[in-house]
Amino acid sequence: MPISSLDKADIDRLNLQGLSCLVGNRRQARRLVQMALAAARQRQYARGSAYAELNRCWLAYYAGEAEPPCDMAHTHFLQCGDLEGAMGVATLQGAYASRRGEFAIAEQHFLLARELAAQIPDSLHKFMLYGRLGVDALNRGDTQEGPRNFLLALDIAERFGTSAHRVNSLSNLASSQHDLGNDEDAIPLLVEALDIIGTQKLKYQQTIVSANLAMCLLTTGKPAEALALVEPFYEWPEEDLAIRAFLFCIAAHATILLQRPEQAQQLLLRAEEYARQGQDLEEQMHAWLVRGKLDLQGGEPARAIVSLTQAHDLLSWTRNPFHQQQILRGLADINARLGQWQLAYGFLQQYQAAYEASSKSARASRILMRNLEKEMSSLKAERDTALELQAARESENAKLEHLNRELAHQILHVSALQDSLKEQAMRDHLTGLYNRRYFENSLNAILQEAGAQAPLAIVLIDLDFFKRVNDTYGHNFGDEVLIQFARLVESQLRGSDMLCRYGGEEFCLLLRDADSVIASHKVDAIAALYRRLQIRQAPHSLSGCTFSAGIAEYPRHGFDRHALLTRADSALYAAKLAGRDRALAAQ
Secondary structure: OOHHHOOHHHHHHHHHHHHHHOOOOHHHHHHHHHHHHHHHHHHOOHHHHHHHHHHHHHHHHHOOOOOOOOHHHHHHHHHHOOHHHHHHHHHHHHHHHHHOOOHHHHHHHHHHHHHHHOOOOOOHHHHHHHHHHHHHHHHOOOOOHHHHHHHHHHHHHHHHOOHHHHHHHHHHHHHHHHHOOOHHHHHHHHHHHHHHHHHHOOHHHHHHHHHHHHHHHHHOOOHHHHHHHHHHHOOOOOOOHHHHHHHHHHHHHHHHHOOOHHHHHHHHHHHHHHHHHOOOHHHHHHHHHHHHHHHHHOOOHHHHHHHHHHHHHHHHOOOOHHHHHHHHHHHHHHHHHOOOHHHHHHHHHHHHHHHHHHHHHHHHHHHHHHHHHHHHHHHHHHHHHHHHHHHHOHHHHHHHHHHHHHHHHHHOOOHHHHHHHHHHHHEOOOOOOEEHHHHHHHHHHHHHHHOOOOOEEEEEEEEOOHHHHHHHHOHHHHHHHHHHHHHHHHHOOOOOOEEEEEEOOEEEEEEEOOOHHHHHHHHHHHHHHHHHOOEEEOOEEEOOOOEEEEEEEEOOOOOOHHHHHHHHHHHHHHHHHOOOOOEEEOO
């Protein structure tokens, strides 16, 4: 689609799709962001430009680039009171500060993001917030808040996201459990994530999930299996430099354990380069840790101490319990080998304290995970019951809202569920078009806005001989005819037009700024396409389908909904009497 033809709704859609692709397909996300940004600038659409800039900043973050300015987007969100956009900017700024190890600054940004999040419905921007809060919590050594935020992200992923968002949350949860020593909990989560990746063909997430699983296998004494998992991704087109550094650190560690020092050296050099390019302090620390293991295996304990000391110096930036224990235990062992007993004893004491704290945190985290899973399962069951009640009895709406408020208090979300339910109530379940009730209600408002000078056309369409199709080919094929006709008409409409399924094989079309002549040309064009349409559903195939249509024009044929629909229906009846396969305007 040419950029010049994109309207504001298209740009908003592109930005949402770009945001959705950030976790699973950054190459596609970059393409969508570039399109949205170009179209928004061409149309001078400030909101579209601001969200495209925010997405572009996230792409820079994942690529390991320095923090780009996002002042334009931030200013726009503040000026127009866009709380979701402002929350997105605060989340991004917190993520960059956390990655730099500036936890006090990160905390300020994340606190602002939390305050804004409490005022808006759940969304993919909230998914991004909870994911970054989880990572930040683990970097700060908060083993309770990390998994809690990842579970909140997982809940949003299940309701608003894609399979890629679910994989991202499962991988983050598993990583947090591994860091606490809960590999027996981490491995099933990662296996589930890989199953989703295989089923949904989410190849862009395969690198990090495989690397996380390989890390767990290393810890459980399976270096050969770990290496086999990561080897296919050495030349994989992974854009996140931190993930590449992580993968090569694991590969180097596995080859050290398999007594392949030369191969380990080559892999570690790649890991160090990616960690440096990505400015990722945690992976730089990880690389120094593996470097120390390689030095020690090469019979160079003095060099190993230097490497592990470099890793130890970076512990002030991250309190990852797994790396902390590895570094302290390594320093204790090497100093003991060199006869530096006092230093060895000191590091061993620190290691023991870290191990005991991690074990305690691991038990607490395991209990927390179980409790949160039960709590969220219970909340989801209540939410599903609430949705059924609202669908069955509109009079119960007040009760549902009260329940929604209770749920929001417990898990910080719910209001978005009502939006989803309202959308379902507006749509025809088969074609996805607006239903008759919503169309007629909307038509009243549209006519009030139109004024007496702006023409508007209403077209009632009836598929010719549709009962014969059902009787000949079956109702399933008839449903396919309705679906394909709806898609065909939608493809010919402007963003300002509106199509609904009016009932059975009847459809109603609203064309803004169109008189009867313009509407007739539009309907004739659609009819020509419909005649050529090949409708297939094994074992049947059908073409040459036709429809009849009646057209009424506002204000020429009436000033209210009832009058226009009545005149359009009369014209439709006349078209049928005249032999069908035609469109007639009201007289």
